[in-house]
Amino acid sequence: MEGESIYEVDSEDGVGADIISTVEFNHTGELLATGDKGGRVVIFQREPESKNEPYIQGEYNVYSTFQSHEPEFDYLKSLEIEEKINKIKWLPQQNAAHSLLSTNDKTIKLWKVTERDKRPEGYNLKDEEGKLKDLSTVTSLQVPVLKPMDLMVEVTPRRIFANGHTYHVNSISVNSDCETYMSADDLRINLWHLAITDRSFNIVDIKPANMEDLTEVITASEFHPHHCNLFVYSSSKGSLRLCDMRASALCDKHSKLFEEPEDPSNRSFFSEIISSVSDVKFSHSGRYMLTRDYLTVKVWDLNMETKPIETYQVHDYLRSKLCSLYENDCIFDKFECAWNGSDSVIMTGAYNNFFRMFDRNTKRDVTLEASRESSKPRAILKPRRVCVGGKRRKDDISVDSLDFTKKILHTAWHPTENIIAIAATNNLYIFQDKVNSEMH
Amino acid sequence: MGAGPAAGGRGARSSPSPWAGRGVACGGEELRWPGPGGGGSRLLLEGVRVPAPLREPARPAGEGRAACEGAGGPLARSSSRFMLGRGLKRKLSDYEENMAGLSSAFDSSRNLPYPLKRQLVLNMCLTKLQTYKMLVEPNLHRSVLIANTVRQIQEEMRQESSQQPINVCNGIAPNPPSYPGIDSSGISLHLPSGSSQQESNCCNSWSAEGPIENSLLMVSDDDMSSAISSILKDLDFMEDISPPTSLVPAGDDEPPKSPENTCLKLEDDRQDLKGAECVFGSFEISNSTSYLKDLAIDDIFEDIDTSMYDSDFCSPPLMAPRPPSAATEETLKTFPSCNSSSTNNIPICRTDLSELDHIMEILVGS
Numbered sequence: 001m002e003g004e005s006i007y008e009v010d011s012e013d014g015v016g017a018d019i020i021s022t023v024e025f026n027h028t029g030e031l032l033a034t035g036d037k038g039g040r041v042v043i044f045q046r047e048p049e050s051k052n053e054p055y056i057q058g059e060y061n062v063y064s065t066f067q068s069h070e071p072e073f074d075y076l077k078s079l080e081i082e083e084k085i086n087k088i089k090w091l092p093q094q095n096a097a098h099s100l101l102s103t104n105d106k107t108i109k110l111w112k113v114t115e116r117d118k119r120p121e122g123y124n125l126k127d128e129e130g131k132l133k134d135l136s137t138v139t140s141l142q143v144p145v146l147k148p149m150d151l152m153v154e155v156t157p158r159r160i161f162a163n164g165h166t167y168h169v170n171s172i173s174v175n176s177d178c179e180t181y182m183s184a185d186d187l188r189i190n191l192w193h194l195a196i197t198d199r200s201f202n203i204v205d206i207k208p209a210n211m212e213d214l215t216e217v218i219t220a221s222e223f224h225p226h227h228c229n230l231f232v233y234s235s236s237k238g239s240l241r242l243c244d245m246r247a248s249a250l251c252d253k254h255s256k257l258f259e260e261p262e263d264p265s266n267r268s269f270f271s272e273i274i275s276s277v278s279d280v281k282f283s284h285s286g287r288y289m290l291t292r293d294y295l296t297v298k299v300w301d302l303n304m305e306t307k308p309i310e311t312y313q314v315h316d317y318l319r320s321k322l323c324s325l326y327e328n329d330c331i332f333d334k335f336e337c338a339w340n341g342s343d344s345v346i347m348t349g350a351y352n353n354f355f356r357m358f359d360r361n362t363k364r365d366v367t368l369e370a371s372r373e374s375s376k377p378r379a380i381l382k383p384r385r386v387c388v389g390g391k392r393r394k395d396d397i398s399v400d401s402l403d404f405t406k407k408i409l410h411t412a413w414h415p416t417e418n419i420i421a422i423a424a425t426n427n428l429y430i431f432q433d434k435v436n437s438e439m440h
Numbered sequence: 441m442g443a444g445p446a447a448g449g450r451g452a453r454s455s456p457s458p459w460a461g462r463g464v465a466c467g468g469e470e471l472r473w474p475g476p477g478g479g480g481s482r483l484l485l486e487g488v489r490v491p492a493p494l495r496e497p498a499r500p501a502g503e504g505r506a507a508c509e510g511a512g513g514p515l516a517r518s519s520s521r522f523m524l525g526r527g528l529k530r531k532l533s534d535y536e537e538n539m540a541g542l543s544s545a546f547d548s549s550r551n552l553p554y555p556l557k558r559q560l561v562l563n564m565c566l567t568k569l570q571t572y573k574m575l576v577e578p579n580l581h582r583s584v585l586i587a588n589t590v591r592q593i594q595e596e597m598r599q600e601s602s603q604q605p606i607n608v609c610n611g612i613a614p615n616p617p618s619y620p621g622i623d624s625s626g627i628s629l630h631l632p633s634g635s636s637q638q639e640s641n642c643c644n645s646w647s648a649e650g651p652i653e654n655s656l657l658m659v660s661d662d663d664m665s666s667a668i669s670s671i672l673k674d675l676d677f678m679e680d681i682s683p684p685t686s687l688v689p690a691g692d693d694e695p696p697k698s699p700e701n702t703c704l705k706l707e708d709d710r711q712d713l714k715g716a717e718c719v720f721g722s723f724e725i726s727n728s729t730s731y732l733k734d735l736a737i738d739d740i741f742e743d744i745d746t747s748m749y750d751s752d753f754c755s756p757p758l759m760a761p762r763p764p765s766a767a768t769e770e771t772l773k774t775f776p777s778c779n780s781s782s783t784n785n786i787p788i789c790r791t792d793l794s795e796l797d798h799i800m801e802i803l804v805g806s
Contacts, residue, residue, distance in 0.1 A: 186580045269561040273585045327543035
């Protein structure tokens with residue numbers, strides 16, 4: 001993997017507003033959107049390939065920045081609603097404009113991103129500044145001509161889907177029918193139509209009649225990439241539920257329940273906490289699901305509910321540190337996971353700005369670090385290793401010297417190429433595999 | 441008589457101002473404890489405010505850990521010192537250091553006895569839940585996970601104590617105060633054999649015991665009961681539970697005199713569980729309109745006939761001369777701001793709870 005570029009998301013006040021909270025490529029990979037804690041969205045665009053300067057092919061540059069959400073105050077409950085962008089999802093492109101959904105804890109917004117690079121000139125009734133001409137000076141008519149101008153990117157809010165959620169929205173997912181999307185909070189999942197903002201259908205509700213009986217919350221959800229009637233949601237107990245919207249209006253009853261029985265040898269007080277699924281992603285093929293819990297990533301086959309077909313240890317050396325991690329709340333960190341375009345490699349983040357990739361075919365894995373050193377242009381990323389005692393090689397890091405404040409929670413993989421985007425606190429790193437840029 | 445801020449509140453309405461004035465915020469809800477604003481409430485309030493659940497002496501984790509290793513008498517004695525609070529209120533920074541030390545002790549020590557580890561985790565969970573209660577908007581996901589962990593641990597403890605009357609912690613059997621063989625001057629570590637029957641009796645009698653006598657890990661009792669109290673106050677809803685008996689020693693700094701138990705009482709476990717479960721009730725309430733709650737409580741008090749207390753306007757602060765039940769009722773309605781002595785707090789609290797129970801019946805009935 002070659003390092004390529006770093007973008008630091010600047011904050012205005014220098015404090016906290018610049019932490020990147022989500023990263024998402026669009027369907028072609030040409031655009032990359034990031035959301036941050038300050039409610040801003042930054043869109044990067046990939047430079048088109050140029051024969052003259054092949055070495056800058058594929059660089060991502062800032063395309064547009066806009067303020068998506070503002071902090072709000074809920075007067076009824078005396079609560080402040082954070083403007084932090086929890087998730088961004090791109091809509092499939094249907095015309096020249098790009099559209100994306102962005103959400104904070106409560107409100108989802110549909111944004112339309114359009115370009116303007118031409119401007120009409122030669123109006124008959126208005127002059128260059130737009131002032132009305134004195135009609136007596138108009139002697140002949142002309143047809144206005146479109147002249148090129150500097151590229152202007154305009155982002156406009158097209159829909160605001162508000163008041164749909166009592167609890168905090170943790171995920172959104174656009175349906176393959178391109179007409180609907182769903183949003184999930186801790187206890188409920190709503191189905192929206194992209195054109196209708198004043199109504200949504202509740203399709204999952206796991207809130208118990210008595211809140212004291214609450215033992216499980218929804219942690220993530222996603223629509224199937226091809227079947228518009230199927231979606232999956234994960235829970236804090238480590239289970240996945242595949243639901244079919246054709247079965248009933250309220251999909252509280254799952255069609256399939258994916259759950260792995262607990263390994264008694266690994267049982268600890270924190271077993272339940274570390275089994276909570278923080279992210280679920282369908283494979284591009286639609287055949288598999290990828291889940292991330294605190295210590296592992298698992299690949300599930302939709303046809304087998306009893307256990308995952310593959311389990312990869314992300315940082316098993318933390319298993320003996322669970323109490324400390326519980327005490328400092330790190331055990332609640334929600335890491336995301338990602339498939340590559342051909343579903344052969346999976347990726348997820350870890351601590352100390354490390355991220356891990358697992359090749360499903362060769363069963364090899366690698367640990368890489370996202371740091372300024374590693375991301376100098378064309379610098380090759382060096383594999384890292386965490387040693388757990390025993391023989392220690394040079395450049396190894398010991399478990400005790402890991403920096404738990406540097407965590408890579410958000411990662412994204414280009415839909416077709418070997419390009420990855422890694423969000424490390426307030427820095428965005430983009431890495432490319434120039435050697436193997438084709439998927440295999 | 442108009443001494444306190446609730447002078448005007450002689451009638452039905454108890455003033456919330458003592459609470460608000462103390463700056464206590466539980467889950468963003470203004471506290472609506474319709475109890476006396478005085479001593480009883482102050483006890484509970486202090487229970488909420490104490491930040492350090494494990495009031496262990498400020499000794500480094502290493503030392504504490506070493507103290508826990510080993511077996512037998514020295515083990516228990518030093519672990520008691522390690523875990524037992526002296527009633528000193530720790531500052532939050534001390535608490536954090538201690539917690540960090542303890543959790544790394546948990547992780548690194550292989551010799552920590554399982555029940556001690558379990559207790560440590562339980563305390564951490566309860567502390568977190570308590571901290572979350574202070575937040576305006578606690579994280580539902582985390583709270584659910586922590587509450588589940590608490591339930592799981594308590595279930596385990598319950599099963600252990602029900603299956604094996606010889607419920608051992610650190611290899612030590614429980615020693616209820618009524619047990620004859622107990623050395624009252626310290627911790628009795630070894631039970632004579634053949635005592636299982638008495639112990640099973642003792643298990644049942646635990647609920648009647650005061651925490652002073654029963655709990656080695658007294659601070660955890662305090663902590664749990666204070667966590668429970670805060671959670672329940674927040675809900676403003678009381679189910680039928682007996683008052684947490686450790687309310688008494690919450691302000692009591694004396695170390696336990698009688699032999700201590702290294703395990704928790706079943707009673708506390710049950711209360712604990714309720715406390716943990718009640719956490720989510722606040723989510724419910726915080727997500728519904730809170731003013732409806734207020735209205736309901738006020739309406740309740742309107743029904744109470746206070747005419748008989750009007751003549752007592754000039755009498756001195758009341759507790760002593762009156763029979764307890766009348767006094768407590770009076771306190772409840774008429775002198776919410778009275779600072780009664782702590783001796784009366786238990787009956788007050790008990791009556792409060794039954795009063796609230798009664799009130800809830802009215803609410804539900806209507």
